[in-house]
Amino acid sequence: MKNKRKRLQIISEILKSNVVSSQDDLLSLLAKQDCEVTQATLSRDLKQLKVAKTPLANGTYKYILPPVNQPVVEGGTSNFFSGGTILSVEFSGQLAVIKTKPGYASAIAWDIDNEAKYEVLGTIAGDDTILLIPREGISRQKIMEILNLTFKDDK
Structure with a gap:
C-alpha cells in the first residue's frame, strides 16, 4: 500500500x-x-x-499503541510526556534516570537519541527505565527542555 x-x-x-x-x-x-x-x-x-x-x-x-498515538512527524519534535508514557525524571549528578510505563523505554530512548544528537551522548534503556547521559556542559534544565518539561529544582 x-x-x-x-x-x-x-x-x-x-x-x-x-x-x-x-x-x-x-x-x-x-x-x-x-x-x-x-x-x-x-x-x-x-x-x-x-x-x-x-x-x-x-x-x-x-x-x-501508546496512550496518545501521535506518529513522529519528520522534522518535528515529539512530546515525550503526552499520554503519560514518561512517569518521572530524576537526576544523580548530571545523569538522568527516566521512568516510563512498561514496554516504552526502548522507543522513547530511541527518540531521545535521534532528536537530541548534540545534547545527549547516549541512552541505555530497559523495559521501563532509561539512563540518559548528557554531554559535558549540558544542564539539567536543558535536558528537561529536551524532554518537553518545564524544569523545577525540587531539591
Whole structure:
C-alpha cells in the first residue's frame, strides 16, 4: 500500500481491536484488508507509531499503541510526556534516570537519541527505565527542555 497515512491508520485500528503478538500475525491481518506491505516497512511503521510489546498473563506478548498515538512527524519534535508514557525524571549528578510505563523505554530512548544528537551522548534503556547521559556542559534544565518539561529544582 502506497498511502502511508492510511496504512498507519489501518495498523492502529488492527492493534486496537485484536491481540497481535508478532509481525507475521500483523502482516496477515493487513493482507486481509488489502494492505500488502513488506516486513521491513511494517517494522518502520511500528517504530513510527511507537508500538510496544507488552507481556500477557499467559506468557505471550501483545503489541500495544501508546496512550496518545501521535506518529513522529519528520522534522518535528515529539512530546515525550503526552499520554503519560514518561512517569518521572530524576537526576544523580548530571545523569538522568527516566521512568516510563512498561514496554516504552526502548522507543522513547530511541527518540531521545535521534532528536537530541548534540545534547545527549547516549541512552541505555530497559523495559521501563532509561539512563540518559548528557554531554559535558549540558544542564539539567536543558535536558528537561529536551524532554518537553518545564524544569523545577525540587531539591
